[in-house]
Amino acid sequence: MAKVAKVTKVTKVAKILPKKWTEEEDNFIKENYLRMDKKALARNFGVTLKSIEGKIRRMKPKKPKLTEKRTEKSEKKERLLIHQNVRCRTCFLIDGYTEVEENCRYCGAKLFKIDVI
Numbered sequence: 001m002a003k004v005a006k007v008t009k010v011t012k013v014a015k016i017l018p019k020k021w022t023e024e025e026d027n028f029i030k031e032n033y034l035r036m037d038k039k040a041l042a043r044n045f046g047v048t049l050k051s052i053e054g055k056i057r058r059m060k061p062k063k064p065k066l067t068e069k070r071t072e073k074s075e076k077k078e079r080l081l082i083h084q085n086v087r088c089r090t091c092f093l094i095d096g097y098t099e100v101e102e103n104c105r106y107c108g109a110k111l112f113k114i115d116v117i
Protein backbone atom coordinates (compact mmCIF):
# COMPACT_ATOMS: atom_id res chain seq x y z
CA MET A 1 0.00 0.00 0.00
CA ALA A 2 2.69 2.44 1.02
CA LYS A 3 4.55 1.85 -2.20
CA VAL A 4 1.55 2.72 -4.35
CA ALA A 5 0.95 5.92 -2.42
CA LYS A 6 4.53 6.95 -2.99
CA VAL A 7 4.29 6.44 -6.76
CA THR A 8 1.16 8.57 -6.93
CA LYS A 9 2.91 11.34 -5.08
CA VAL A 10 5.88 11.30 -7.45
CA THR A 11 3.58 11.48 -10.47
CA LYS A 12 1.82 14.50 -9.03
CA VAL A 13 5.06 16.34 -8.40
CA ALA A 14 6.29 15.53 -11.88
CA LYS A 15 3.20 17.11 -13.39
CA ILE A 16 3.73 20.36 -11.51
CA LEU A 17 7.44 20.66 -12.28
CA PRO A 18 8.28 22.57 -15.43
CA LYS A 19 9.43 20.50 -18.34
CA LYS A 20 13.14 19.95 -18.64
CA TRP A 21 14.14 20.68 -22.18
CA THR A 22 16.84 18.73 -23.92
CA GLU A 23 19.22 20.33 -26.36
CA GLU A 24 17.56 18.44 -29.21
CA GLU A 25 14.16 19.81 -28.27
CA ASP A 26 15.60 23.31 -28.03
CA ASN A 27 17.07 23.00 -31.49
CA PHE A 28 13.84 21.64 -32.88
CA ILE A 29 11.92 24.65 -31.62
CA LYS A 30 14.61 27.04 -32.81
CA GLU A 31 14.38 25.59 -36.30
CA ASN A 32 10.63 25.24 -36.46
CA TYR A 33 8.93 27.98 -34.46
CA LEU A 34 8.72 30.26 -37.48
CA ARG A 35 6.90 27.80 -39.72
CA MET A 36 5.08 25.70 -37.13
CA ASP A 37 1.99 26.67 -35.22
CA LYS A 38 2.75 27.33 -31.53
CA LYS A 39 -0.21 25.21 -30.54
CA ALA A 40 1.14 22.33 -32.57
CA LEU A 41 4.54 22.73 -30.96
CA ALA A 42 2.97 22.76 -27.50
CA ARG A 43 0.99 19.62 -28.30
CA ASN A 44 4.09 18.00 -29.75
CA PHE A 45 6.09 18.46 -26.55
CA GLY A 46 3.17 17.99 -24.17
CA VAL A 47 3.50 21.44 -22.65
CA THR A 48 1.22 24.44 -22.42
CA LEU A 49 1.02 27.12 -25.07
CA LYS A 50 2.41 29.62 -22.55
CA SER A 51 5.41 27.42 -21.98
CA ILE A 52 6.16 27.33 -25.70
CA GLU A 53 5.62 31.05 -26.10
CA GLY A 54 8.01 31.79 -23.26
CA LYS A 55 10.58 29.51 -24.77
CA ILE A 56 10.33 31.13 -28.19
CA ARG A 57 10.62 34.57 -26.66
CA ARG A 58 13.85 33.54 -24.98
CA MET A 59 15.21 32.12 -28.23
CA LYS A 60 14.68 35.19 -30.35
CA PRO A 61 17.80 37.25 -30.86
CA LYS A 62 17.75 40.38 -28.73
CA LYS A 63 16.98 43.59 -30.60
CA PRO A 64 18.89 42.94 -33.81
CA LYS A 65 17.53 46.14 -35.37
CA LEU A 66 19.16 48.33 -32.78
CA THR A 67 22.55 46.79 -33.47
CA GLU A 68 22.08 47.29 -37.20
CA LYS A 69 21.26 50.94 -36.75
CA ARG A 70 24.26 51.52 -34.59
CA THR A 71 26.54 49.88 -37.15
CA GLU A 72 25.09 51.96 -39.96
CA LYS A 73 25.64 55.15 -38.02
CA SER A 74 29.24 54.40 -37.18
CA GLU A 75 29.90 53.48 -40.80
CA LYS A 76 28.66 56.86 -41.93
CA LYS A 77 30.88 58.53 -39.40
CA GLU A 78 33.85 56.52 -40.58
CA ARG A 79 33.22 57.47 -44.18
CA LEU A 80 33.43 61.11 -43.24
CA LEU A 81 36.68 60.55 -41.45
CA ILE A 82 38.39 58.72 -44.28
CA HIS A 83 41.43 60.60 -45.40
CA GLN A 84 42.54 60.42 -48.98
CA ASN A 85 45.84 61.75 -50.08
CA VAL A 86 45.28 64.54 -52.55
CA ARG A 87 47.94 66.51 -54.36
CA CYS A 88 47.12 70.15 -54.72
CA ARG A 89 47.35 71.40 -58.31
CA THR A 90 48.51 74.80 -57.21
CA CYS A 91 51.15 74.21 -54.54
CA PHE A 92 51.71 70.49 -55.21
CA LEU A 93 51.56 69.64 -51.53
CA ILE A 94 50.11 66.27 -50.70
CA ASP A 95 47.96 65.77 -47.64
CA GLY A 96 45.07 63.68 -46.36
CA TYR A 97 41.63 65.15 -46.90
CA THR A 98 38.17 63.92 -45.98
CA GLU A 99 35.32 63.76 -48.46
CA VAL A 100 33.86 67.01 -47.17
CA GLU A 101 37.03 69.04 -47.57
CA GLU A 102 37.26 70.83 -50.90
CA ASN A 103 40.12 73.21 -50.58
CA CYS A 104 43.84 72.88 -50.13
CA ARG A 105 45.00 73.28 -46.59
CA TYR A 106 48.07 75.24 -47.64
CA CYS A 107 47.07 77.56 -50.41
CA GLY A 108 43.29 77.32 -50.37
CA ALA A 109 43.00 76.25 -53.98
CA LYS A 110 40.21 73.90 -54.97
CA LEU A 111 41.05 70.22 -54.71
CA PHE A 112 40.16 67.78 -57.42
CA LYS A 113 39.02 64.28 -56.64
CA ILE A 114 40.96 63.01 -59.67
CA ASP A 115 44.14 64.00 -57.91
CA VAL A 116 43.63 61.40 -55.18
CA ILE A 117 46.80 59.39 -54.85
Ligand SMILES: [Zn+2]
Nearest residue numbers: 088091104107
Ligand atom coordinates in the same frame (compact mmCIF):
# COMPACT_ATOMS: atom_id res chain seq x y z
ZN1 LIG B 1 47.58 74.03 -52.42
